[in-house]
Amino acid sequence: MTDTKRIVVKIGSSSLTSRNGEISLRKLDRLVDEIALIKEEGHEVVLVSSGAVAAGYRKLGLIERPTKLAEKQAAASIGQCLLMEAYSERFISHGYIASQILITRSDFSDQMRYMNARNTIQVLLERGVVPIVNENDTITIKQLKFGDNDTLSAKVAGLVEADELIILSDIDGLYDDNPKTNPKATLLEEVREITPEIEAAAGDSNSDVGTGGMSSKIDAVKISLAAGIETFIGDANKSNILSDAVHHSARGTYFKPDEKEEGLDVTQHWIAFNSGSKGEVIIDDGARVAITEKQSHLLPQGVREVNGDFDCGDVVVIRHLNGEEVGRGVINYSAEQLRKIKRLKLNDIPADIKVTKSEAIRQDEFVCVPSVTMS
Numbered sequence: 371m372t373d374t375k376r377i378v379v380k381i382g383s384s385s386l387t388s389r390n391g392e393i394s395l396r397k398l399d400r401l402v403d404e405i406a407l408i409k410e411e412g413h414e415v416v417l418v419s420s421g422a423v424a425a426g427y428r429k430l431g432l433i434e435r436p437t438k439l440a441e442k443q444a445a446a447s448i449g450q451c452l453l454m455e456a457y458s459e460r461f462i463s464h465g466y467i468a469s470q471i472l473i474t475r476s477d478f479s480d481q482m483r484y485m486n487a488r489n490t491i492q493v494l495l496e497r498g499v500v501p502i503v504n505e506n507d508t509i510t511i512k513q514l515k516f517g518d519n520d521t522l523s524a525k526v527a528g529l530v531e532a533d534e535l536i537i538l539s540d541i542d543g544l545y546d547d548n549p550k551t552n553p554k555a556t557l558l559e560e561v562r563e564i565t566p567e568i569e570a571a572a573g574d575s576n577s578d579v580g581t582g583g584m585s586s587k588i589d590a591v592k593i594s595l596a597a598g599i600e601t602f603i604g605d606a607n608k609s610n611i612l613s614d615a616v617h618h619s620a621r622g623t624y625f626k627p628d629e630k631e632e633g634l635d636v637t638q639h640w641i642a643f644n645s646g647s648k649g650e651v652i653i654d655d656g657a658r659v660a661i662t663e664k665q666s667h668l669l670p671q672g673v674r675e676v677n678g679d680f681d682c683g684d685v686v687v688i689r690h691l692n693g694e695e696v697g698r699g700v701i702n703y704s705a706e707q708l709r710k711i712k713r714l715k716l717n718d719i720p721a722d723i724k725v726t727k728s729e730a731i732r733q734d735e736f737v738c739v740p741s742v743t744m745s
């Protein structure tokens with residue numbers, strides 16, 4: 371019996387569909403068999419599954435995958451039921467119960483709803499259920515979409531503090547160039563850091579059926595590595611892919627978190643990748659050194675400018691005077707208060723400005739955020 375791991379598995383549309391873009395029940399069956407195998411090894415699994423649009427568009431009377439937003443949403447509304455029905459039936463045949471969790475970005479930007487989702491998934495996992503997550507496509511508006519399920523899966527991995535994120539695709543990992551257009555491209559088997567070269571290798575979005583292509587997978591990897599979660603990208607069509615990935619014997623790309631860095635905890639992960647920001651605080655050199663190198667709090671005296679309209683307790687972006695983003699943190703003053711006390715030492719803050727914590731941002735509520743393209 372191996373140690374129980376908490377594993378988030380993400381399957382993309384391209385791995386669940388047949389050539390004409392319709393959902394393939396044969397592929398879905400295979401995936402469920404693979405998941406059952408790692409469940410039998412004792413692991414907990416959360417599945418992030420795309421495929422709602424693919425499963426629904428034909429029933430909507432369309433002959434090809436829609437591109438208009440309203441049609442995609444209508445197709446997803448039909449397809450999500452069909453997808454869950456298929457999953458549920460097949461998991462039951464293995465003796466497992468599946469559950470559905472549909473999420474929008476605004477659910478995740480609200481800390482209470484985020485923590486609620488976490489508690490719900492915790493109960494499901496303790497009871498051996500396989501929670502199946504997808505974006506709530508039908509009601510999400512364009513500007514507030516996760517957009518691709520790669521990013522969603524990394525955020526879910528952070529939410530449930532997963533040990534491993536496994537992204538299954540129609541390709542057996544990250545290559546140094548797109549193997550579909552460059553036959554000489556070679557597989558990168560282990561990646562320890564997302565360098566500009568890695569980002570360039572993943573290129574721009576490139577996918578016929580899915581939304582993200584390899585570049586959104588790399589954005590996802592940045593999010594999961596920041597939480598200290600090992601991530602694997604491999605081919606959904608290989609037998610035993612999940613079990614082999616868990617035992618590190620599968621062909622694919624293994625992304626390893628920095629062992630010297632402690633990964634972000636669940637609150638820091640929320641601040642960094644889910645909270646959304648209500649404004650900006652511009653800081654000087656000394657303040658930047660204090661919060662990024664000396665592990666000190668950000669004090670009002672280092673604040674030079676305040677942009678936006680936020681309240682005490684909101685998350686703000688912290689930017690250096692030169693425009694670079696330094697990180698994000700929970701602010702202890704409203705924008706109005708901070709404008710009055712910027713550059714002041716704590717002792718000089720007027721008595722009528724009353725707050726529970728006098729630092730502008732406490733170190734434990736500050737996070738340096740790796741730059742991730744948020745779609």
Ligand SMILES: Nc1ncnc2c1ncn2[C@@H]1O[C@H](COP(=O)(O)OP(=O)(O)O)[C@@H](O)[C@H]1O
Nearest residue numbers: 382383384539544545547548571577580583584
């Ligand atoms: N450097 C690269 N290495 C591997 N695949 C790449 C690379 N650059 C672009 N791609 C493309 O990314 C595709 C996988 O993304 P996508 O179709 O969105 O899959 P999914 O539906 O699984 O999310 C591959 O089929 C490949 O064409």
Ligand SMILES: N[C@@H](CCC(=O)OP(=O)(O)O)C(=O)O
Nearest residue numbers: 383420421422423580581582
């Ligand atoms: N939420 C959408 C999937 C979005 C999407 O295409 O994601 P992916 O295939 O992972 O790039 C659906 O279920 O159809």
